[in-house]
Amino acid sequence: MSITPSDDPGEQIERLERSVQELTNRLDRAERRARTRLYFLGGLALVGLLSYLTGEAHKVANPRVVKAELFQLQDVEGVVRGELRMWKQGPMFALYDRVGKNLLHIQASSDGSTGMWISDPSGKVRLGIGRDDEGDVALTVRDPRGRERITVCDDKNDNAALKVYDDESTRSETPSVVVGYAKNWGAGLAVFDANGRDRIVVSKDRNGDAGLKVYDGNGNASVKLPGSGSLAPNPKGE
Structure with a gap:
């Protein structure tokens, strides 16, 4: 609204007041429109953020194959x-x-x-x-030449053993020392020579009876106590 010149001061003041009121009303309407746009844009941003977070969560919960x-x-x-x-x-x-x-x-x-x-x-x-x-498990340690030195094994029948090999054995499958437990036999310790023959056998059977055998280099039992067994057959079959 424009203000035209007038000789009446009262009329000029009245027109000025109306102009100020109209300007104030316009500013109020502009402010309300600005707030409405701000709320609308904020709502869009919130929806976008929620959509992004939902999508990321979906990606985590359902990774691509x-x-x-x-x-x-x-x-x-x-x-x-x-x-x-x-x-x-x-x-x-x-x-x-x-x-x-x-x-x-x-x-x-x-x-x-x-x-x-x-x-x-x-x-x-x-x-x-x-x-x-068959379910049998084993752990084997080898030397730099590839020969077995230590083996720990356990089979499905609850038989377990620790085998130690020296580096002078002529038969790589023959350990030097065996500590073992057999479910149907008992527990024992055996020491073998380089040819795989028993030299010392200490055993305890399932009934708790303990025994000891000591063999000479020819496989003859030089010491034999009752209840002794063997973890492996010896050449004399004793």
């Missing part, structure tokens, strides 16, 4: 340092050093057996942990 037969990890020089692979025998995971030698190998075979092997810098297996298809 990636299927493949081979995943490889490589270093900055492009050398493969790890693999997750599906073989014909079953899934396998392996870690390698910079020249490709196997450091760690884990595999599950199709027959139900599983195993983990740790190798030294030369690539030779030094530690193995496994379970066969």
Whole structure:
């Protein structure tokens, strides 16, 4: 509304008051519209934020499935340092050093057996942990030549043993010392010579009877106490 000149001061004041009131009303309407727009935009922002958070939660609760037969990890020089692979025998995971030698190998075979092997810098297996298809488990420590030195095993029939091998055994399958427990027999300790013959046997059967046998180099029992048994057959069959 414009104000036109007038000689009447009262009329001029009245017109000025009406103009001020109209301007005030316009400002009030503009402020209300601004608040309405602000509330609307704020509501849209809130809806968008909730939609984003809901989507992220959905992604976490329902991750995407990636299927493949081979995943490889490589270093900055492009050398493969790890693999997750599906073989014909079953899934396998392996870690390698910079020249490709196997450091760690884990595999599950199709027959139900599983195993983990740790190798030294030369690539030779030094530690193995496994379970066969019948449920028997074992842990084996090998020397740098690959020969067994320590084996701990337990089978499905509750028979357990600790075997220690020396580095002079002519038969790698023959331990030097065995500490074991057999469910149907009892507990015992046996010391063998390099040819796998009993030299000392200490035993306790299921009835609690203890015994001791000491053999000479020819397999003859030089000391024999009642209740003695053997953890392995000796050449004389005693």
